[in-house]
């Protein structure tokens with residue numbers, strides 16, 4: 001059952017300082033703003049008619065609070081190794097990747113975080129210990145598990161609800177449980193494999209299967225950031241855990257199309273919670289500053305980028 005309040009712990013915001021909440025919110029705002037810049041750069045053309053971005057792009061719009069809350073939970077303690085799949089701009093930005101590096105990567109420049117050769121689907125960044133992926137869904141789950149086995153370093157593996165169906169992902173859960181590896185598996189469950197919903201594809205739940213493999217710390221929850229941060233606090237990170245986080249991809253699997261209003265917009269829900277917590281003014285100021293920064297970032301690379309659509313959608 002997909003609901004925006006699935007597994008949400010009421011009042012979870014009270015467990016965190018205003019400072020921590022606002023830092024988490026800032027990460028999410030930066031992701032949303034950045035993805036707007038990518039959309040505009042993708043949709044608009046250069047004066048000679050050629051494209052600014054010539055590769056397929058996979059946007060995280062709508063899913064921002066998954067990576068931003070997990071990052072907020074970890075980064076004050078440790079810089080974990082990160083294994084994402086093709087939809088990974090959010091992970092890179094949330095965990096402190098330089099936005100210029102991602103922008104340049106998408107614009108095919110050698111100053112990009114992967115030298116302009118990885119592209120949207122394979123964001124690789126040694127400074128933040130983020131490993132690019134190969135394009136086969138779920139292989140990052142197996143490779144990340146091997147990394148944690150070899151190094152015993154804290155490792156976070158983000159994968160989609162479709163990747164969870166690959167044999168090598170399921171086998172990795174078993175190995176991680178058997179070896180008690182320090183891995184947080186995050187299934188970013190946006191309900192879609194391209195256009196096919198989870199219920200059409202399978203009759204099992206990844207949390208039940210992970211528990212069956214011995215990952216006792218397995219939870220189904222919606223993308224409420226404070227619930228996610230709470231769950232991270234409560235688990236033992238020295239052994240494996242799995243969160244299946246229900247979230248919503250606002251734009252198409254690939255590119256910038258949109259099929260209508262999303263199931264929910266976590267950003268709008270979070271802003272209401274911030275308002276009730278008396279943080280509206282600070283949050284609003286922060287969002288404006290981030291938007292300004294990210295506008296400058298894109299204008300620096302594409303001075304004639306028309307920002308109207310983004311500004312109209314704020």
Ligand SMILES: Cc1ncc(C[n+]2csc(CCOP(=O)(O)OP(=O)(O)O)c2C)c(N)n1
Nearest residue numbers: 087135136137160161162163190192193194
């Ligand atoms: C092994 C494998 N099978 C099929 C594909 C084709 N494919 C690319 S993306 C995708 C859907 C991925 O969905 P999910 O893992 O849920 O991630 P999301 O795109 O929703 O973020 C599929 C089936 C692939 N890349 N690799």
